[in-house]
Amino acid sequence: MDGGVEVEEMDIVIAGGGICGLATALALHRKGITSVVLERSETLRTSGAAIGILTNGWRALDQLGVGSKLRETSIPLQGARDIWLDTNKQRASPLSKGEFRCVKRRDLIQMLAEDLPHGTIQFGCHILSLKLDPSTSYPTLQLLNGRTIKAKVLIGCDGANSLVAEFLKLKPKKIFSHSAVRSLTNYPTGHGLVPELFRTHKDNMLCGRVPINQNLVFWFLLLPGYTQDTMIFNDPELIRRMSVEKINGFPNEIVRMVRDCDTSNLSLTHLKYRTPWDVLVGNFQRGTVTLAGDAMHVMGPFLGQGGSAALEDAVVLARCLAHKTRDQADLNGNGMQIVQAKVGEAMDAYVKERRMRLVGLSAQTYLTGLLLGTSTTLVKLFIVVLMAVLFYDPLLHTGYDCGPL
Numbered sequence: 452m453d454g455g456v457e458v459e460e461m462d463i464v465i466a467g468g469g470i471c472g473l474a475t476a477l478a479l480h481r482k483g484i485t486s487v488v489l490e491r492s493e494t495l496r497t498s499g500a501a502i503g504i505l506t507n508g509w510r511a512l513d514q515l516g517v518g519s520k521l522r523e524t525s526i527p528l529q530g531a532r533d534i535w536l537d538t539n540k541q542r543a544s545p546l547s548k549g550e551f552r553c554v555k556r557r558d559l560i561q562m563l564a565e566d567l568p569h570g571t572i573q574f575g576c577h578i579l580s581l582k583l584d585p586s587t588s589y590p591t592l593q594l595l596n597g598r599t600i601k602a603k604v605l606i607g608c609d610g611a612n613s614l615v616a617e618f619l620k621l622k623p624k625k626i627f628s629h630s631a632v633r634s635l636t637n638y639p640t641g642h643g644l645v646p647e648l649f650r651t652h653k654d655n656m657l658c659g660r661v662p663i664n665q666n667l668v669f670w671f672l673l674l675p676g677y678t679q680d681t682m683i684f685n686d687p688e689l690i691r692r693m694s695v696e697k698i699n700g701f702p703n704e705i706v707r708m709v710r711d712c713d714t715s716n717l718s719l720t721h722l723k724y725r726t727p728w729d730v731l732v733g734n735f736q737r738g739t740v741t742l743a744g745d746a747m748h749v750m751g752p753f754l755g756q757g758g759s760a761a762l763e764d765a766v767v768l769a770r771c772l773a774h775k776t777r778d779q780a781d782l783n784g785n786g787m788q789i790v791q792a793k794v795g796e797a798m799d800a801y802v803k804e805r806r807m808r809l810v811g812l813s814a815q816t817y818l819t820g821l822l823l824g825t826s827t828t829l830v831k832l833f834i835v836v837l838m839a840v841l842f843y844d845p846l847l848h849t850g851y852d853c854g855p856l
């Protein structure tokens with residue numbers, strides 16, 4: 452009891468049960484370490500339609516033990532093809548050093564969740580505030596449902612608007628000049644499309660389309676600017692109508708795909724990012740508190756790497772924690788100062804290992820987004836030259852191996 456309020460004590464708490472929170476809990480579980488995921492929604496969050504996963508992401512999924520099962524839900528893709536309708540130009544390009552598939556988020560989230568021990572995910576747990584206990588320096592969480600939880604370890608996987616990132620005093624994230632609409636379209640008799648990412652560009656807009664299997668297609672629109680009309684975000688029918696209007700002049704098959712989409716999977720998002728220099732210098736650890744996933748490095752979808760980077764974080768963090776604390780007994784059986792020192796060392800090793808990988812991904816994503824949002828030829832040229840110098844092999848990021856769990 453703390454001032455009349457009952458305080459629950461837990462070893463490892465993961466804030467947020469999205470891709471990163473679930474992957475982190477699963478990675479820890481595979482290493483014999485128990486954790487609790489506090490998720491504010493009442494059920495698994497499967498919004499966002501689908502996600503492209505490149506070689507590096509599949510490597511992380513294999514380490515988590517769900518790669519083979521997830522592969523059964525999607526077809527392998529060959530590469531990318533771009534068409535610019537304004538200039539009638541076309542270009543085919545590779546997209547990954549190895550594997551590239553697009554999976555339904557629902558499949559990914561469910562597979563991560565179903566391998567977790569019963570009771571690991573606690574739904575309806577909206578974390579309202581976070582402070583350090585003055586006597587133990589352990590993080591204490593206040594939930595909307597009235598619960599108070601003291602954790603030995605806190606991993607903030609609470610996404611782009613992270614409360615844990617705020618606690619660590621990271622700079623606020625920024626917003627790209629584009630917004631994105633995403634959904635799935637089902638073709639009951641088969642879509643007959645080439646298994647590739649196909650991007651159509653027109654008037655500073657972009658429509659991408661990727662088959663998931665023989666019947667299902669994931670598509671996204673990148674639209675210049677972002678709406679101030681908050682009503683539209685909660686109304687899929689409004690998003691659908693706005694999208695169809697925006698792509699007036701695109702080929703009929705694309706307009707039909709957007710018009711006939713599954714509105715239950717339709718979403719409109721402002722694209723947020725942490726600047727590469729904030730990722731370079733940001734403070735990602737304090738005591739036994741750290742971050743992973745979008746909370747640490749939200750980066751925009753231009754490389755399709757945000758989710759895969761979150762999977763890599765999960766593998767590396769669990770490896771570092773398991774290495775320093777050996778097993779759960781180390782968290783339970785040792786005195787406070789020993790736990791804090793060991794966990795602190797583990798988190799330090801994790802942040803060191805991840806930082807430059809994340810700076811590279813953030814910088815390449817940022818420049819790609821900047822290029823897309825710029826109409827000035829001179830600025831475009833400057834960005835192209837800078838990218839050619841910094842990222843001489845633009846697919847290098849897909850060949851990354853986060854190593855064994």
Ligand SMILES: Cc1cc2nc3c(=O)[nH]c(=O)nc-3n(C[C@H](O)[C@H](O)[C@H](O)COP(=O)(O)OP(=O)(O)OC[C@H]3O[C@@H](n4cnc5c(N)ncnc54)[C@H](O)[C@@H]3O)c2cc1C
Pocket residue numbers: 466467468469470471472489490491492496499501502503504576577578579608609610611612613614631632633671720722743744745746751752755756757758759760761
């Ligand atoms: C348009 C678009 C396309 C994308 N395409 C790709 C792609 O093709 N490939 C790819 O790899 N990545 C892609 N991404 C990025 C990817 O979606 C994210 O990087 C990934 O979802 C991050 O997962 P996360 O678990 O860190 O965060 P989230 O998915 O945001 O999960 C955070 C979780 O925390 C919970 N939460 C938040 N606050 C609290 C709180 N206070 N208390 C309790 N729970 C809380 C939320 O409910 C949520 O479940 C794309 C992103 C966008 C916007």
